[in-house]
Amino acid sequence: MIAIDWGTTSARAYALDHGGAIVAERSAPLGVQRITDGRFADALTSLCTGIGSESLPMIACGMIGSRQGWVEAPYRHCPADFSAIAMSLTRVQGTRLAIVPGLMCRDVDGVPDVMRGEETQVLGILSEQRAERSVIVLPGTHSKWAIAGASGIERFSTFMTGELYAILRQQSILGRLAAEGSDDAALDQGVRRSLRRSAALSHDLFSARTLVLAGELAAQGVSDYLSGLLLGAEIASALRWLERSGVKDKLEPIVVGEASLVARYRRALALAEIDAMPGPVKAAAIGMWRIAKQAGMVRE
């Protein structure tokens, strides 16, 4: 089978053998935003030629199924288990490709939240876990926290941590104070500030400026301090959300993503006295394999 994690800026294709093991892998800057005039079929050919037979079934997850993607794969509502997701694949006519739906959930006020691609990662992680309730953290531009269990994905919450960091670093008065450099102590200082009871993000962010003005933060520490403030705000808000969702005891989130980001999250979570475990690196490929099996696209 060919499984494709097809996002906004890049796409990564995996060839999986009959047991679901990855035998080949290729990535290309062929994300949805980079494909012009709807030339998705060409992109698929370019991505997959040579990594597996042309007769293999193909499955994709991520922004390829968004309104800006190839064919829209409508959101499934939460809770959603493997079978619900496997039954909702969207076939792309004239190809062997099926697209995994994104998920939508609603908070207590009825306000929607969405994910597209992360649901597949979560299912990839669940396959290696027991059926008990788990908390799964997926850091990124729009970080996701998901509560998942025997019934699949119960609910989730998005935090704009990565995007806020990028625009503050690149566009704000705070970013203009920053010099290149990394500073773990400044990261910790930012996380701690956002974890305190009286935290207030749009006020606390300004302290990146005032601490520099007062000579109490080096310009080389500004980036990590900002990152820490945003990460701490994410963790503090997510912990309150988990508590309201009835998740309190033995909270051991699984953090999945790029290694340096996972390390940063585990460091910040430790400051909130939370032990987090790293998840499997190829969670998306594992998730797509499980979904494809459930959908009868492949047989072990």
Add this chain to the structure above:
Amino acid sequence: MIAIDWGTTSARAYALDHGGAIVAERSAPLGVQRITDGRFADALTSLCTGIGSESLPMIACGMIGSRQGWVEAPYRHCPADFSAIAMSLTRVQGTRLAIVPGLMCRDVDGVPDVMRGEETQVLGILSEQRAERSVIVLPGTHSKWAIAGASGIERFSTFMTGELYAILRQQSILGRLAAEGSDDAALDQGVRRSLRRSAALSHDLFSARTLVLAGELAAQGVSDYLSGLLLGAEIASALRWLERSGVKDKLEPIVVGEASLVARYRRALALAEIDAMPGPVKAAAIGMWRIAKQAGMVRE
């Protein structure tokens, strides 16, 4: 006397008569960031020629006294009353100009906050108020909430509301969803969402996207919804800060600034069941007049 509110992008000069009444006024795009090669003396001449005799005393407040300004006027620590501020004017050598210092305060964790220019507006408002404790709100790129009383300015807190709005609107995925338009209902919806107990700004901002995706917010409402979220977050955080500062009863903040912004703040405050009063429009000029009198620069 000539009083100059000299900020980052523009400068506004007022000619005041012997009673402190404004008799002439002029503004120019001669803010600190727009002056190259330190040509501040030329800018002063260009700004003030013709609005008053050259022999008049001159006073300025705002970014002109910052490290990037003409001469740095060091921050005074809070609390700071009229006399403390009047005793700390920085004279610009070779001119008749004195610059009002900015203020610095520290929160319970010792983290600094700063203002430069707003302290003069607060003093301008106090002059029209009785000596009891007041809450003064100064909306802007970096909004300030100040607690002031008989002893002058006790403490204050900054919220990056205006700057966050600008960069989210111009640079983020949320801004790309927005169409031109104004929508009071969307503004109120954003304010209410940020005022709720379980508000979490970096999560709630994402709802500007999901509500559009779900067809529950029009593209024309995105800008005001974002503005409402940020404004509601400022108000919620400021109210907690006021409570920790012992300000609880009969809270009637005075909101000072550009008319449409004052109206927007009063509307949002009303959703938190807070009656706010508009302050005097020329608060900076009034404040500079009071400081100059206290410093003996002018006599009524």
